[in-house]
Each structure stands twice: as C-alpha cells, then as structure tokens.
Amino acid sequence: MNNIDLLFKNKEEGILSVYLTxxxxxxxxxxxxxxxxxxxxxxxxxxxxxxxDPLADGPVIQQSSQxxxxxxxxxxxxFEQLEGIRGKVRIPLILMGYLNPILRFGMERFLDRCKEIxxxxxxxxxxxxxxxxxxxxxxxRKRGICHVLLITPQTTPDRIRKIAALxxxxxxxxxxASTTGAKDSIxxxxxxxxxxxxxxxxxxxxxxxxxxxxxxxxxTACKYARGAIIGSAFIRMLGxxxxxxxxxxxxxxxxxQG
Amino acid sequence: MMxxxxxxxxxxxxxxxxxxxxxxxxxxxELEENYLRIIHSDGFQxxxxxxxxxxxxxxxxxxxxxxxxxxxxxxxxxxxxDLNHTGAHKINNTVGQILVAGHLGKKRIxxxxxxxxxxxxxxxxxxRAGLDCIVYMGALDVERQAPNVxxxxxxxxxxxxxxxxxxxxxxATNEAIRDWINHPVDTHYIIGSVxxxxxxxxxxxxxxxxxxxxxxxxxxxxxxRDYPDYILACVGGGSNAAGAFYHYxxxxxxxxVSVEAAGRGIHSGFTAATxxxxxxxxxxxxxxxxMQDEDGQIREPYSISAGLDYPGVGPLLAWLAGTGRASVYAxxxxxxxxxxxxxxxxxxxxxxxxxxxxxxxxxxIPFRREDVVVVNLSGRGDKDMETYIDKLGI
Numbered sequence: 001m002n003n004i005d006l007l008f009k010n011k012e013e014g015i016l017s018v019y020l021t022x023x024x025x026x027x028x029x030x031x032x033x034x035x036x037x038x039x040x041x042x043x044x045x046x047x048x049x050x051x052x053d054p055l056a057d058g059p060v061i062q063q064s065s066q067x068x069x070x071x072x073x074x075x076x077x078x079f080e081q082l083e084g085i086r087g088k089v090r091i092p093l094i095l096m097g098y099l100n101p102i103l104r105f106g107m108e109r110f111l112d113r114c115k116e117i118x119x120x121x122x123x124x125x126x127x128x129x130x131x132x133x134x135x136x137x138x139x140x141r142k143r144g145i146c147h148v149l150l151i152t153p154q155t156t157p158d159r160i161r162k163i164a165a166l167x168x169x170x171x172x173x174x175x176x177a178s179t180t181g182a183k184d185s186i187x188x189x190x191x192x193x194x195x196x197x198x199x200x201x202x203x204x205x206x207x208x209x210x211x212x213x214x215x216x217x218x219x220t221a222c223k224y225a226r227g228a229i230i231g232s233a234f235i236r237m238l239g240x241x242x243x244x245x246x247x248x249x250x251x252x253x254x255x256x257q258g
Numbered sequence: 259m260m261x262x263x264x265x266x267x268x269x270x271x272x273x274x275x276x277x278x279x280x281x282x283x284x285x286x287x288e289l290e291e292n293y294l295r296i297i298h299s300d301g302f303q304x305x306x307x308x309x310x311x312x313x314x315x316x317x318x319x320x321x322x323x324x325x326x327x328x329x330x331x332x333x334x335x336x337x338x339x340d341l342n343h344t345g346a347h348k349i350n351n352t353v354g355q356i357l358v359a360g361h362l363g364k365k366r367i368x369x370x371x372x373x374x375x376x377x378x379x380x381x382x383x384x385x386r387a388g389l390d391c392i393v394y395m396g397a398l399d400v401e402r403q404a405p406n407v408x409x410x411x412x413x414x415x416x417x418x419x420x421x422x423x424x425x426x427x428x429x430a431t432n433e434a435i436r437d438w439i440n441h442p443v444d445t446h447y448i449i450g451s452v453x454x455x456x457x458x459x460x461x462x463x464x465x466x467x468x469x470x471x472x473x474x475x476x477x478x479x480x481x482x483r484d485y486p487d488y489i490l491a492c493v494g495g496g497s498n499a500a501g502a503f504y505h506y507x508x509x510x511x512x513x514x515v516s517v518e519a520a521g522r523g524i525h526s527g528f529t530a531a532t533x534x535x536x537x538x539x540x541x542x543x544x545x546x547x548x549m550q551d552e553d554g555q556i557r558e559p560y561s562i563s564a565g566l567d568y569p570g571v572g573p574l575l576a577w578l579a580g581t582g583r584a585s586v587y588a589x590x591x592x593x594x595x596x597x598x599x600x601x602x603x604x605x606x607x608x609x610x611x612x613x614x615x616x617x618x619x620x621x622x623i624p625f626r627r628e629d630v631v632v633v634n635l636s637g638r639g640d641k642d643m644e645t646y647i648d649k650l651g652i
Contacts, residue, residue, distance in 0.1 A: 052555040053428065053541070055435050056279040062422050074553040099277060100540045104554030125279040126540065130267070150280040154442050159283075174281060177442045 003092040003120040004146050004169035007043055008205045008226060015227025016218070016255060017044035017207055018234050019096065021064040022081075023073025024050070029243045030081050031088075036248040038091050041256065044207075045089075046123065046229065047082075049075055049097030056125045058181030060232040064239065075105045079113045086118035092169075094148065096123040107136060111143050121146030121169055133166065140168070148172050153193045157200065164202040171206040173197060173225060182213030182233040186220045194224035215258030230255060260581055262507040262574065268456020269545075271581065273573035276455035278543045281439045285447075286543075288362065290457045296361045297354075297464060309353045310468060313386070314343045316350075318469075320476035320632070325604040332625035335486070336607070336635040337473055339498065346610065346637030347466060347498045348379035352448055354465035356383040359446035366390045366445040370434040372399055372427030372494075373564035374406025375610075375637060376450030381415035391415040394434040396426040399564060406641060424558045427568055431542050451495025452572030455543030459500075459572050466501025473632060474505055486630040488623065490515045492616040493586075494530070494566035496575035498636035503584070513585065516575060517619040519561035520588035530559035531588040532571040533579040541570040547579065562591035562645065563611035565637075589618035595649050597621070598639065610637030611645060 007015065018037050022030045030047065037045055050065035050073050057065070075097075085093070095114065102110050102124060114122065122145060127136070132147065140147045146168035151160050154177060164171055175190055176183070197206060208221040209229030221228035234251060241247045261271075268274050268290075276286055296302050310316040318338045327334040339347040352369075359367060367384050369391070371377030377393040384391035393410055397419040400407055410417050423429035431454075438447045452459045452466070470489075478484040485506060491499035493516040506512040521529035529535065536547035541556060548570040549557040561567045571579075578584035589597070598614035601607055609617060613636045625631060639646065646652060 052423070053432055055432055055542075056281060056439065058436070059422070066423070069555060076553070098540075100550070100556070101554035104539065104550065104552070126277045126543070128275070128277060128283075129280075131275065131277070152281050152284075152442075154284040155280065156284075163280075177281065178440050179281075179436045 002144060002146055002169065004044070007092055008170060011043060013226060014222050015043045015207060016041065017046060017227065017229040018042045019046040019048055019229060019231030021048040021050055021061060021068050021235060022078045023068035023071045024064040024235065025067065025238050025242055027071040027073060028081065030078065031085055033243055033248065034085065034089050036245045038089050040249040040252040042091065042252060043227065044092045044094065046094045046096045047078070049078060049095060049101055051098040051101055054098060056179055058179040058232060060182070060235050061180050064235045075101055079117060082117050082119070092120045094121040094123055095119055099124050099126045108139060111139055111145055114145050115143045119145070121148050123148045123172060125150060129163065129166065150174050153177055153190070160197070160200065160202070164204045167204055170226070171202065171204045172229070173206045173208045175208050175210045175212065175221070178210055180210055180232055182236065183211035183217070184213065186217055198224050215255055218255050260583065262577070262583070264456060264460045268460070270573050270577035272538065273546045273576040273580070274456055274459060275545050276543055277540045277545060278455050281442070282435070285438055285442055286455055292362060293358060293457050293461050296358050302357055302361065305357060306354055310350065314349045314353055315341060316468065317472045318342060320473060320480065322480065323605050326601065326620070329604060330620050330625060331627055332629040332631050334620070335630070335632045337469060337502065337632055339469065339634060339636045340607070340609065340613070340638035344375070344379045344382055345640060346375050347469060347501060348376045348450060349382065350468055350501065351450065351462050351465045351497060352379040352383045355446070355448045356387050359389070360387065362446060364444060364446035366441060367448055368392045368394065368434050368437050368445055369448045369450060370394045370427065370430040371450065372430065372567060373641065374399070374403040374410065375565060375641070377415070377417070378406050378409045378413070380448050381410040381413035384415065385413045392437065393417050394420050394430040394437065396420050396430045398425040399427065399430070403564065403641070426558070428556065428558070435542065451497040452500045452574055453495040453542055453544060453570060459544065459574055462497055463500040463504060463574060466497050467504035469498070469501035469634065470503060470505040473502070477630070481630055485509055485512050486632045488513045488515055488629060488631040489634065490517060490616045490619050490631065491634040492517050492566060492612045492636060493533070493571060493575055494568045494612065495570070496572035498634050500572060500574050502634040507583070514578060514583060515619060515623070516579065516584045516586045517616045518586060518588045519563055519566035519615055520590040521560045521562070523590055524588055528560035530561040530566050530568065532559070532569065533576065533586045534588055536571070544570070544573050546570050546573045547576040562594065563615065565610070565612040566615065587619045587622050589615040593618040593621070598646065599650055607635070608639035609635055610639050611642040613637055
C-alpha cells in the first residue's frame with residue numbers, strides 16, 4: 001500500500017500536512033526541515049518546487065519561491081537533497097510544483113526520480129484534468145506515484161465526483177476562492193461548502209488547504225475533513241524566525257493545541 | 259492541409275490549450291462554452307460593428323506609402339491602426355470583450371498592461387459600459403509610463419502597481435490571473451493579446467481579425483487583387499499580427515512576416531525574440547514558445563519597446579513560426595528607432611516603437627518592384643516621444 005493511503009487508513013482525523021518551499025529559507029534547509037516536521041508531529045509534507053511564476057500562490061509563497069530560486073534551488077538539486085531521505089523520514093512526502101519546470105525536467109524522468117527516492121505523490125496545480133488523463137495518468141500509475149487533484153468551492157458536483165475518482169490518496173480541498181495565503185478565520189460560506197462536500201460521501205478522503213493558518217482554522221477544517229494543510233503560515237514563520245528545530249516544534253504545537 | 263484554427267481542446271497544432279489550476283476552471287469553462295455563441299449572435303455582431311465604426315473610428319485607412327515604396331523598391335501600404343481611438347489596434351479587442359462580459363452578466367473588469375495601451379483601451383470601454391475596471395501594471399511600468407497611468411485614472415480605472423517578480427508585464431499578468439482566482443463569479447478578465455488559456459487566443463484573434471477583413475476589401479479597391487505578397491507585423495504577444503494575418507492564413511501566396519524585438523541583439527542576453535530563441539513550455543495557461551532557462555524558469559525579456567517585452571508569444575504565432583507558415587525576423591532597438599525616424603520623415607507618420615520593429619523589417623526583405631507589401635501600423639508614437647527624443651537626439 002502507498003504511504004499516503006496507509007496514513008489515511010491508520011489515522012482517522014486531525015491529519016496535519018505542512019507545505020514548505022524547497023530551498024527556503026536557505027538552500028540546504030529542506031531535508032533538515034523535513035526531519036524536524038516529522039519529529040514534531042506533522043503527518044504529511046508537501047515539498048514545493050519553486051517556480052518563477054506561481055499563478056495560484058499569494059505573496060508569502062511567491063516571495064519564498066523567489067528567495068529559493070535566488071538561493072539556486074532547482075529540481076535537479078532538490079532530488080539530490082532528497083536522496084537517502086527515506087532512511088530518515090517515514091511520513092508521506094509529496095512534491096508540489098507547477099508544470100513548466102517539471103516538463104522541462106521531463107515528466108517520465110521526474111516520476112522515475114520520485115520513485116527512486118521514495119516520493120509518494122505529486123500535486124501539479126496547472127496540469128489540467130483532461131490533459132492528465134490523456135497523457136500522464138498511465139505514467140503515474142505504472143510507478144505507483146499518487147497524483148493528488150484539487151477541488152474548489154466553484155467545482156460542480158459532477159466534476160467533483162470525476163476528480164474524486166481520478167485523484168489518488170486524497171482530494172485537496174481548496175478552502176476558498178483564493179490564491180494561497182494565511183487567513184485568520186473561516187467564514188460561514190466556507191463551512192457550508194465543507195458540509196456540502198462531506199455530505200457527498202466521496203470515495204476519497206479530503207484535506208482542506210488554503211487559508212488554514214492557526215489552531216482555530218485547523219480545528220474547524222478538521223471537523224469537516226480528515227485534516228488540513230498549512231503552507232503560508234509555516235513559510236511566514238520560517239521567514240521571520242529562520243529555521244530551527246525548536247521553532248518548528250513550537251509552530252506545530254501552536255497548530256495542534258492552540 | 260495545415261489548419262490554423264484551434265481544435266476542440268484549444269490547440270493550434272502543438273501549441274495552446276488551457277493549463278490552468280482548478281480554481282480557474284469554472285471561469286474559463288464559462289467563457290469557453292459561451293464565447294462563440296455570443297460572438298455569432300446577431301445582436302453582438304451588430305453592436306460590435308457599430309462600436310468599431312462610431313466609437314473606435316473604423317475602418318482604418320489602408321494608405322499607400324509612396325515615398326517609402328520608392329525608397330524600398332516595392333509597393334508599400336500601411337494599415338493605419340494608429341488612427342483608432344486610443345491610438346492602437348488594442349481597442350478592437352477590448353470593444354469585443356466588453357460586449358462578451360456584458361452578455362455573461364459580469365460587473366467587474368480586470369486587465370493587465372505593460373506600456374499601458376491595453377490598460378487605456380480597457381479603461382475606455384469600461385467607462386462607456388459603466389463597469390468597474392482594475393488594471394494591473396508592473397510597478398516599474400507604472401513609473402515608466404506615467405501619462406498612460408493618468409489616462410486610465412481619468413477614465414475611472416483603478417491602477418494597481420504590481421510589486422512581485424520583476425515588476426513588469428509578465429508579473430502584471432500573473433497578478434491579474436490571481437485576482438480572477440479570487441473573484442470567480444462577477445469578474446471578466448480582458449486579456450490584451452492572443453495569449454493565455456484557451457479560448458483567449460482564439461477569441462482575441464477573432465476580434466482583431468477585423469484588420470485583415472478590411473485589408474482585403476481595401477486592397478481590392480487599390481490594387482487588382484484582394485491579397486498582398488507580404489504582410490509585416492510586429493509580435494510581442496502577437497495580437498496585431500494575428501489580426502493582420504487572419505484572413506490570409508490559408509492563402510499561401512501571402513508571405514506572413516512576424517517581427518520580434520531583438521533588443522540589444524539576438525545573442526546579447528537582452529532580447530525579446532521569443533520565437534527565435536524560445537522553446538516550448540507553459541506560460542499564463544498556454545503551451546507555446548517562451549524564453550526560459552534550463553530549469554524551466556521563465557526569463558525576463560528585454561526590449562526598448564514595452565509592448566514587445568513579453569517572454570512568451572501567442573500559441574497561434576508559435577504555430578505559424580513552427581510550421582514555417584510565417585517567417586520570423588527580429589529588429590534591434592536601434593533598427594526600430596531608425597525605422598521610426600524614416601517613417602516620420604518620409605510619410606509624416608510617427609509610429610509606435612512596437613510598430614517601428616515591423617517597419618525595420620522592410621530593410622531585411624529583398625522585395626521585387628511589383629510586390630504589394632502591407633505593414634500593419636499597429637499604433638502611434640505619442641506614448642514613445644520621450645524615448646524618441648532621448649535616443650534619436652531630437
């Protein structure tokens with residue numbers, strides 16, 4: 001069984017996924033941050049591949065991507081840094097990145113490297129569903145790499161079912177009509193959408209991401225889905241405090257316990 | 259037979275498509291499902307034609323440039339898009355898209371702009387339609403193009419300086435797309451060129467095709483046939499070229515010439531010659547030729563002309579270049595400046611810096627005396643006077 005499926009099989013609720021930008025705040029921080037996240041109780045990590053033009057991201061992740069690129073991060077280097085990570089980090093790892101750098105690297109080569117290293121899945125927000133089905137699904141399946149798809153408050157019920165059927169591991173539920181970025185609270189209209197999705201009793205579990213930033217928003221999201229994803233708030237903390245094991249521990253505790 | 263229309267997935271051959279995150283899917287889907295029906299409806303056609311005539315000032319003249327003809331040894335015509343309201347071909351597209359937005363019931367309009375021409379053209383049609391208008395413009399461009407910023411503001415638009423990335427057109431486009439993600443229901447995004455996800459390249463091409471539609475009739479009146487031997491157009495994103503080429507795409511007797519900005523020289527590292535130097539990749543939702551590094555990061559282009567300063571090119575233009583249907587030339591900053599000066603002195607027309615690149619290609623092509631050549635004079639040079647004064651020592 002895939003690591004991601006195993007996580008959802010073993011953990012019923014309160015799954016915490018953390019997003020980080022590879023190569024941020026410093027080029028060689030990535031592996032150490034992963035170990036620290038695992039140590040302090042993250043269940044899943046999404047490693048962001050920095051891109052010059054991150055269309056779906058708000059200012060915090062944009063800025064971290066620019067810094068990471070300035071630090072010299074590339075997909076090639078990221079794979080080198082992750083070489084051997086499986087000896088140290090057992091929680092599921094997902095690579096998240098825009099399509100252009102991956103196509104430039106080569107999709108087959110990208111998936112081969114993921115498999116060699118033990119990456120469990122990929123999220124490629126600007127790879128459209130039909131294009132994925134037509135050209136890439138077989139390549140993912142062959143290697144057992146999960147491809148995680150997004151839904152939004154505007155996604156129609158028919159399309160949600162289609163996405164649920166095609167998404168491996170879990171469904172990434174975008175919490176709001178927005179780009180990524182921390183928000184302090186969750187509005188009623190979002191709660192209605194979370195409830196609507198829960199009522200659909202989809203075959204795949206869901207994690208809620210975008211705008212989840214603190215204990216309150218995390219706990220609310222966890223009432224309606226199996227867990228939630230935190231990105232910008234974590235990146236902002238790294239940007240302000242720099243990386244240290246203690247800071248990561250404090251951050252995770254603040255999310256879990258308030 | 260090569261096809262130059264999009265297929266059902268929005269591809270021109272290998273280029274095009276809609277590489278968008280799920281957050282944009284409903285917006286794009288709504289547009290894709292409705293744009294052809296709207297454009298083909300009688301009500302739309304009638305209003306579009308009326309506005310192009312009475313508001314934009316169409317048809318624009320096809321002017322025989324006798325002194326340039328004499329100088330270059332060919333029969334040269336200028337398609338006078340510079341005489342449009344707001345000074346360039348950009349208004350053709352914004353007039354069309356504001357009507358589409360109205361049919362879709364949208365209340366809020368967003369746009370990106372580089373030099374400000376498309377921003378002004380969008381603010382103009384929004385003022386007429388009484389719709390809110392937000393224009394994203396790179397913070398650097400806001401500084402460089404102060405008069406156009408003032409125009410947009412006078413027309414009632416909000417101009418948002420974009421601080422991310424390199425603070426130019428590419429970043430303004432990213433920010434407009436992000437705005438659209440945040441406003442999925444009430445907002446229409448008026449893209450300014452034949453770029454972006456399907457159906458934008460096709461829709462904008464259709465609106466700009468009025469240029470070659472008129473050209474056909476005008477050539478028939480002025481020469482013994484309705485087609486030229488050459489059409490020259492400058493290419494940034496490629497909207498004026500797409501419009502000038504459109505009715506001749508499958509007529510192989512017509513040589514289509516795209517002229518890109520070589521900047522300080524094709525191999526100088528400071529250039530916007532995308533079709534010549536670019537490689538296939540994805541930018542702003544479209545698979546096309548773009549300037550990128552070996553890791554797939556998008557490179558910042560350079561040109562003296564803000565309107566050609568774009569790292570990608572519309573998928574139709576990429577396909578025309580890739581199939582050899584269009585020839586691609588590149589003119590340097592200096593060649594464009596000299597071509598602008600020559601046009602001013604020989605014909606009494608000061609062209610936009612973008613357009614000057616198309617004029618510069620007249621130097622590069624060995625014409626025969628009897629060749630009929632149309633240069634799409636996409637815009638006027640008022641906005642570039644500061645650069646002309648500075649660089650030409652006027």
